[in-house]
Amino acid sequence: MLEDPSYRDIVRWSDAGDSFVVIETNEFTKSILPRHFKHSNFASFVRQLNKYDFHKVRSTDEGGACPYGESAWEFKHPDFQLHNKTQLDNIKRKAPAPRRTQQAEEGSSEQLSKLESEIEYLKSTQALLTKHIETLTTNYENTLNSMITMQRSNEARDELMRSMLTHLQSINAQASTPQSRYAGTPDVDFNHPSAGMMGRPEDFSSMRMPRQEPNLDYLNELAKRVQVVCSSTSSQLYMQQQQFLKDDRPRKLAEHIPQPHSDATSASGNENMADHDTVMEIDKNTGLDYSRSSKSPSAPTYTQNWAVPPKVLLVEDDATSRRVSGKFLQIFGCEADVAIDGLAAVNKMNMSKYDIVLMDIVMPNLDGVSAASLIRQFDPLTPIIAMTGNVSGNDVITYYSHGMNDVLAKPFTKENLLAILEKHLIHLKEINEI
């Protein structure tokens, strides 16, 4: 454009070719600026030139005599020369305020390094946390495993206790009734309160005999203790026990425990009471007899063998059943709380924590099944036992499907009740029962 002769009077290269001259600023502003810029303002154009490092050549340098006329403006840039286009690339817009730019760069790099260090820090923290969580998980698994192991050993020990107690009782029975003294078959003395133990043969039949084997050391230890306990009794009895415990033990356990009924029958058979009806009659009378001898030796079987007294919620609308069950629970060393219907039960469960719930089914206001499913909405774990006379298959399925855990058939004996409690509250049982 500067070389275009048609604009020669307006704008052109200087004579030296190292600058350009705007001869007629007015004409330049009017006719040329609008073609190349969005504006038609000479001052803006000059500002732009300044930004690109063009400088106005002072026209007054040579004594005020300007070679291109009064209103001419000459602009110069070291790289802006006639016929030298390659240097045009060097003409750049001046970076505004270069010092500040550097500062900003320093600032951002500082920030960057700060962020990087923060990321590093977060990464390391996260690694630590992950490691910690892994440790916790391992610990949790270990704890869970040891809990299960403990529960199992408790269970095994428990069974052992039961069998030992039964042994002790049968030995006591032999001592008190010399005619039926130990003679090859273990006797359960029918007239002895230990007959109460017969109420739950299912407990004994569920004993897993193989589990006795790893516990032989423990059994021997128990046997020693038994010997100590019995050392005050006759030496003959002592010998019997020793033999009984040492030689015949495994076989005796197997024979003795699962068949209390047949043993009992044979015992009464020995007493010439083979007639079935008579046996039944005796059964009733015995029940009465041993009930009359209260503070009976059977009491210790039911004394508190809990590590912690279980909290039981008894839900029952019938006052008679409530009082009888409540008394049983008291005898078993439980802390019993009562609710008179399903609604009260749900409220009580909301208010406090129980170890087990004994739930009647048919009740006013809210029946047991509905109460159980309501309770399950906020308490998924506490065992709920249905107490009911309706124990047909479909009923039981209904109970289980509404979140109940077990069924206690009504009317129940206190042995049934105790069996249910021990089954579901095994974690509360005292470890050293003997």
Place this chain on the structure above:
Amino acid sequence: MDPESVADIIDWNTFGQILEMDDDEDDREFSRSIVWNFFEQAENTFTQMDAALTNGDLDQLSSLGHFLKGSSAALGLTKVKNSCEKIQHLGAQKDEVGTTELNDPEYCLKQIKIILESVRQEYAESESFLRKYYDSEGSN
């Protein structure tokens, strides 16, 4: 009373274990109060049953039957318990054992009326037996 008929009235396994809960064998305070409460409860229930029978309210009869069944069972009063169970089933318009639907209100009411008479009789036997039992216990 001979043992045979006593066995019909009361199940000693059940009643015996309630007696066992008595702290003091002389006054038998615990079991006695339960039994005496039961007497009250039973009288009350019979009165309500009569009213429900007059009104032909089978639902109410079934519910009352269930209620008295529970408490008599808890004491081991077998006869009363069995009759109450029948009333419960008939009130729900089922047969006496509760397996078949009857859908015959008139018949059910009629049956309940008959059973109600006999259960009163059975209850009276049980009551007099229990009262005698506690009288003799008290004098021991």
